[in-house]
Amino acid sequence: MSVRAYRDIHRRNSRQIHVGPVAVGGDAPISVQTMTNTVTADAKATIDQIRRIEEAGADIVRVSCPDQESTAAMKAICRAARIPVVADIHFHYKRAIEAAEAGAACLRINPGNIGSASRVREVVKAAKDHGCAMRIGVNAGSLEQDLMEKYGEPCPEAMVESALAHAGILEDNGFREYKISVKASDPFLAVAAYQALAKATDCPLHLGITEAGGMISGTVKSSIGMGALLWSGIGDTIRVSLSADPVEEVRVGFDILKALALRARGVNIVSCPSCARQGFDVIDTVKLLEERLKHITTPMSLSIIGCVVNGPGEALGTDVGFTGGGAGKGHGQVYLNGEPAYRIDNEILVDHIVELCEKKAAEIEANRGKSQAAP
Ligand code: SF4
Numbered sequence: 001m002s003v004r005a006y007r008d009i010h011r012r013n014s015r016q017i018h019v020g021p022v023a024v025g026g027d028a029p030i031s032v033q034t035m036t037n038t039v040t041a042d043a044k045a046t047i048d049q050i051r052r053i054e055e056a057g058a059d060i061v062r063v064s065c066p067d068q069e070s071t072a073a074m075k076a077i078c079r080a081a082r083i084p085v086v087a088d089i090h091f092h093y094k095r096a097i098e099a100a101e102a103g104a105a106c107l108r109i110n111p112g113n114i115g116s117a118s119r120v121r122e123v124v125k126a127a128k129d130h131g132c133a134m135r136i137g138v139n140a141g142s143l144e145q146d147l148m149e150k151y152g153e154p155c156p157e158a159m160v161e162s163a164l165a166h167a168g169i170l171e172d173n174g175f176r177e178y179k180i181s182v183k184a185s186d187p188f189l190a191v192a193a194y195q196a197l198a199k200a201t202d203c204p205l206h207l208g209i210t211e212a213g214g215m216i217s218g219t220v221k222s223s224i225g226m227g228a229l230l231w232s233g234i235g236d237t238i239r240v241s242l243s244a245d246p247v248e249e250v251r252v253g254f255d256i257l258k259a260l261a262l263r264a265r266g267v268n269i270v271s272c273p274s275c276a277r278q279g280f281d282v283i284d285t286v287k288l289l290e291e292r293l294k295h296i297t298t299p300m301s302l303s304i305i306g307c308v309v310n311g312p313g314e315a316l317g318t319d320v321g322f323t324g325g326g327a328g329k330g331h332g333q334v335y336l337n338g339e340p341a342y343r344i345d346n347e348i349l350v351d352h353i354v355e356l357c358e359k360k361a362a363e364i365e366a367n368r369g370k371s372q373a374a375p
Contacts, residue, residue: 011233014204017177019133020084020105022059024237025204030262031059031237032253034246041069043076050081056250057265064088071098078103093119100126106133111169124173133177135206136166140184156192183210187225194229204236218242219252230260264299270314271304278306279324279332280346292354298361320356
């Protein structure tokens with residue numbers, strides 16, 4: 001029994017697969033992925049974008065392979081990438097084989113769309129020969145015609161039936177290193193489809209609310225849809241789908257996992273919305289700090305609170321804290337490990353807090369090193 005049972009999430013017991021070195025499913029950390037939006041044939045542009053995606057902390061990156069020029073570039077892309085690359089294939093089985101040969105760690109492909117059984121066998125053989133996993137990606141917007149006729153409209157039952165039919169083809173070919181997604185832009189539909197799928201199979205699930213929209217509305221929809229699923233223990237890897245820079249998708253993905261305490265990465269900032277009581281400009285300060293603290297990957301917490309109404313209480317649970325000293329006072333209180341430490345002028349606030357967070361991160365890493373070295 002944990003100390004705060006209301007915070008416990010009991011993850012669904014999925015089987016584990018590997019996407020390159022990244023374990024997906026079972027007790028593996030829930031991985032965060034995104035997708036490049038460069039022209040894949042432009043290997044340099046794609047590799048440059050993958051670097052930014054890696055720096056943002058992504059565990060896996062997907063690259064679409066619509067043509068032969070793309071799979072030709074995949075060799076250089078997979079060699080340069082420091083995180084496993086998933087090749088996104090639609091329909092054309094030859095692109096899948098080329099991507100597997102080029103070093104992709106996973107193929108996103110629906111075996112039911114490849115065509116003949118012999119083509120499926122060829123793709124499965126290429127995946128096995130090159131250590132590729134696969135992802136079956138069912139999308140409410142592109143369900144098979146026979147299912148649309150049977151069910152009349154995209155619905156959870158149709159999506160699960162589609163997913164299980166594709167999975168059956170892989171199982172019949174002796175291939176089990178696959179995960180499944182059943183995405184929809186409507187969170188109600190996506191959540192219901194994932195819930196039903198989670199009951200029907202033990203394979204790992206890749207979560208996504210597809211075509212969720214722009215930065216704010218897409219983040220909200222993704223947080224509601226994926227949040228509901230993750231909270232109930234469903235989901236082994238996630239992709240937030242935004243009409244925004246892929247780096248933002250990674251950030252939002254981590255923020256969803258951080259909010260549910262399923263992953264920890266970087267500085268978790270607790271900050272107030274600010275009001276007339278604020279002793280400094282909370283909004284601008286937090287904006288600056290988010291930017292200046294991006295480089296810290298060590299999980300730690302920071303509270304930035306406008307006044308004493310909530311400042312000391314929030315500081316209690318954070319590694320570093322700052323509380324405004326009241327309107328017009330020009331200084332505030334620094335907290336270290338939850339305890340009041342000293343006052344500083346608001347003018348040096350951002351630089352000082354960045355310095356304290358860097359020190360704290362180094363201390364946490366040093367302690368972690370010591371505990372790992374201990375017999
Ligand atoms: S903590 Fe203080 S400044 Fe911040 S919103 Fe609450 S009352 Fe306002």
